[in-house]
Ligand SMILES: Nc1ncnc2c1ncn2[C@@H]1O[C@H](COP(=O)(O)OP(=O)(O)OP(=O)(O)O)[C@@H](O)[C@H]1O
């Protein structure tokens with residue numbers, strides 16, 4: 001078996017968008033129109049992901065994350081460049097590629113809407129031709145990682161958003177795929193459901209050595225799951241390394257938390273190289289009382305924010 | 314890793330399993346089920362009564378008498394059943410394409426067209442089927458067509474042929490949503506056209522006859538196939554060819570549909 005789960009070489013994706021016209025006459029005009037503009041959603045991205053790795057694929061809104069995932073899953077063809085998933089070109093072998101991947105798009109369920117979850121699982125077992133023993137073992141594994149009793153007999157249409165996402169993630173692993181793509185799986189979920197889902201993903205990755213490509217805007221997901229992150233912006237890859245490395249780059253930054261007279265916490269990001277922490281506190285004390293102080297290293301959230309705002313690495 | 318092959322029996326088995334689950338849940342919403350059953354009977358009944366009233370007063374149209382017309386009517390009802398029962402999800406295609414939800418059908422290791430259509434089985438078609446069969450038997454008996462293995466065999470083959478045309482028409486109409494925004498109109502127009510299917514094509518002339526035969530093959534939904542049974546001594550060549558033309562149209566519509574999927578750029582994040 002190849003040692004890389006996924007390889008991308010100089011991948012680009014352009015969308016041709018029609019400049020639409022108004023009204024019925026416009027619609028007819030559009031049918032024959034050649035009035036296109038080109039949007040470059042992904043520009044020259046190269047990437048290698050090893051088996052069993054969980055990578056955080058990050059970037060601001062519109063950076064090209066979902067587009068990349070659509071190419072990796074074989075539904076979109078790259079405009080140029082090369083992608084290999086499990087050693088195969090996904091777009092050319094869509095059905096074969098699907099055999100060995102799992103996909104979850106947050107807030108877009110892929111399960112049968114009216115069926116109880118367990119029936120969806122059984123249908124998927126048959127669709128993917130999973131041997132019965134392997135299927136049962138997987139359900140056992142699910143039970144050991146998360147409490148599935150409250151949802152297993154529930155029709156998907158009656159589930160809350162969180163339960164539905166949980167179900168979709170479970171469904172994405174049922175055929176024990178080599179790679180799972182999770183596009184914003186924790187979007188819109190409460191803190192405790194987020195925790196559950198992170199624990200589940202981590203557990204499945206550990207037990208099955210599944211490669212996970214995760215996009216998210218929640219740095220809590222990144223802290224819980226990813227060692228390595230890849231950041232893209234405006235379609236281009238701008239960072240690809242361990243998260244610790246990135247934090248090291250911002251090593252002189254500290255987050256200062258101060259509890260004020262009215263019991264609220266105020267936080268501030270300070271670069272120790274340029275600003276003296278003590279002085280900031282003294283200045284603040286001149287205007288208000290400070291009850292408590294905490295000094296922390298820079299959070300992932302703040303590091304990523306700095307990158308998005310254009311701090312070069 | 315060994316390559317898994319999925320043949321006809323695999324697909325038939327999957328379809329059956331999805332159908333069984335679907336029917337189970339439909340029946341568990343009992344009130345819903347009963348109301349839609351009643352609604353379905355009313356719709357068919359009103360169509361039937363309109364037809365009766367209309368044709369009681371016209372003893373013959375272009376040499377077609379009342380029972381022949383009734384036969385054609387029943388024939389078209391039965392022929393429309395498969396498209397209604399098995400391909401009804403075509404009506405949802407454009408919404409899924411615009412919202413981006415369509416993407417979910419592309420993540421499974423099975424044929425996208427099959428997977429999409431397998432999701433919906435419309436029970437309402439069954440009422441139509443029952444009405445159609447009833448009408449057909451009634452007209453059949455009055456016309457006095459002999460009941461032999463040959464006539465029954467012909468009937469089945471040509472019913473299937475007729476339904477292939479309707480399926481092809483709706484596939485093609487639905488697939489236009491991959492290219493144009495207001496594809497809803499296309500579907501509605503096509504669906505309305507089927508109402509012409511229950512009239513003998515000989516009442517149309519010139520440009521319409523050509524249009525309904527070769528461009529939008531309505532005449533194949535009942536007229537040409539049923540001639541094989543109604544008028545066995547003067548069967549036009551087009552009637553004999555219709556099974557092959559039907560398969561061709563179906564295949565073309567399937568290819569067109571799949572081309573749409575390939576061209577579609579999967580909007581939505
Ligand atoms: N089907 C499409 N047709 C035209 N443009 C598209 C299409 N899909 C995406 N785009 C454009 O490509 C760019 C990247 O979009 P993409 O959905 O990949 O971003 P993203 O990183 O997933 O963003 P978000 O975090 O908001 O989900 C955007 O400018 C978007 O408008």
Ligand SMILES: [Mg+2]
Pocket residue numbers: 065066067183582
């Ligand atoms: Mg996205």
